[in-house]
Amino acid sequence: MKNLKTIIAHDNKDKYGGAVTAPIFQSSLFTFDSYEGISEAFDDPYMNPIYSRGNNPTVRILEEKVAAAAGAENCKFFSSGMAAITSAILHYVSSGDHIVAISNTYGPANNFLNLYLKKKFKVDVTFVKGDKIEDFKEAMRDNTKLFYLESPSSALFNIQDLRAVADLAKANNINTIIDNSWATFIYQKPLELGIDMEVHSASKYLSGHSDVVAGCILGRDEDIRAIYGAEFPYFGGVLSPFDAWLVLRGFRTLPLRLEQHSKSAMEVARYLETHPKIKKVNYVGLESFEGHEMAKKQMSGFAGLMSFDIDTDVAGVKKFMNALEIFSIGVSWGGYESLAFAPIISLLKETPEEVIKEMGVSPGVVRISVGLEGVEDLIHDIDKALELV
Ligand SMILES: *Cc1c(COP(=O)(O)O)cnc(C)c1O
Numbered sequence: 001m002k003n004l005k006t007i008i009a010h011d012n013k014d015k016y017g018g019a020v021t022a023p024i025f026q027s028s029l030f031t032f033d034s035y036e037g038i039s040e041a042f043d044d045p046y047m048n049p050i051y052s053r054g055n056n057p058t059v060r061i062l063e064e065k066v067a068a069a070a071g072a073e074n075c076k077f078f079s080s081g082m083a084a085i086t087s088a089i090l091h092y093v094s095s096g097d098h099i100v101a102i103s104n105t106y107g108p109a110n111n112f113l114n115l116y117l118k119k120k121f122k123v124d125v126t127f128v129k130g131d132k133i134e135d136f137k138e139a140m141r142d143n144t145k146l147f148y149l150e151s152p153s154s155a156l157f158n159i160q161d162l163r164a165v166a167d168l169a170k171a172n173n174i175n176t177i178i179d180n181s182w183a184t185f186i187y188q189k190p191l192e193l194g195i196d197m198e199v200h201s202a203s204k205y206l207s208g209h210s211d212v213v214a215g216c217i218l219g220r221d222e223d224i225r226a227i228y229g230a231e232f233p234y235f236g237g238v239l240s241p242f243d244a245w246l247v248l249r250g251f252r253t254l255p256l257r258l259e260q261h262s263k264s265a266m267e268v269a270r271y272l273e274t275h276p277k278i279k280k281v282n283y284v285g286l287e288s289f290e291g292h293e294m295a296k297k298q299m300s301g302f303a304g305l306m307s308f309d310i311d312t313d314v315a316g317v318k319k320f321m322n323a324l325e326i327f328s329i330g331v332s333w334g335g336y337e338s339l340a341f342a343p344i345i346s347l348l349k350e351t352p353e354e355v356i357k358e359m360g361v362s363p364g365v366v367r368i369s370v371g372l373e374g375v376e377d378l379i380h381d382i383d384k385a386l387e388l389v
């Protein structure tokens with residue numbers, strides 16, 4: 001059984017009395033009929049359900065399926081993407097170590113590295129753009145233990161050359177983590193390129209229905225088991241059995257959803273590219289996109305996330321957003337529904353408009369997540385809203 005769609009859609013029905021979907025083991029603990037029974041379970045507390053902060057059968061069904069689909073030795077699920085990210089980073093570094101991270105990582109991950117680890121744990125972090133291998137070579141030090149990557153980055157879609165970064169890291173005994181939430185292992189396989197660990201927010205494409213917050217780590221069995229024995233139970237970011245079931249439910253259609261997201265996003269991007277009020281379209285799938293050539297080498301599809309720069313000011317963006325009827329206004333992405341968000345909204349909370357102008361940040365940038373609605377309707381929605389700008 002090699003086809004990825006088959007691995008993802010097929011379940012082992014024999015195990016659970018013929019039930020076609022996985023049962024939800026809504027139980028905090030598991031009992032044994034003898035001293036010997038529980039004693040044996042403790043021989044491998046990772047595989048044997050004893051207590052649900054350690055292992056729960058519904059969560060384990062999900063982990064095994066996702067690991068198989070990603071071609072990873074093992075997988076650990078967490079209650080959020082951030083729980084997975086912080087656990088993965090802490091697995092690889094101790095105080096006194098140094099990290100090289102790309103500068104446009106997901107905001108909270110960036111804050112964790114830059115504010116929390118640096119200040120509280122004396123882990124030094126150098127941020128680099130990361131689109132050239134020289135960025136990593138120049139930033140590297142004797143005490144560098146980790147390269148933290150996100151490609152494409154979810155804010156500006158920066159691309160890193162994953163094989164080159166992995167090779168450089170290996171030659172210098174440095175570990176590598178990539179946030180692969182955006183492309184997913186359907187479109188990009190970092191582990192095959194030599195990256196040590198993938199982290200995911202499963203709240204986005206993996207679950208795809210905007211009804212659950214979850215995250216996971218994929219990697220070598222040895223690393224996952226170490227995290228299982230330390231960061232996972234200590235910080236306790238445990239996924240509930242019901243939420244694991246929701247992720248599993250959404251995950252079955254991941255390849256199909258991504259096909260549709262990609263197809264519609266390309267049509268929306270091509271439409272935007274020709275619109276006179278749009279200064280720039282940032283979609284990894286477009287030939288005009290800066291990182292497109294590099295992306296094409298290591299990705300087989302481009303999913304549904306993009307941004308574009310409307311030739312306007314804050315007032316214009318406000319009109320545009322308020323005129324949207326099919327796109328909902330909101331953060332996050334990767335669900336069935338189309339979403340729009342303007343980064344200026346959060347930026348303005350901390351920075352006055354004049355200063356933003358001086359910084360050269362364009363107020364007209366809108367990020368959209370292209371959902372599964374009819375693409376004609378999505379383009380019409382944007383077109384109608386742009387008329388008001
Ligand atoms: C949302 C997101 C995360 C964090 O995931 P949560 O499940 O919200 O904790 C991490 N990385 C990227 C790229 C994201 O978009």
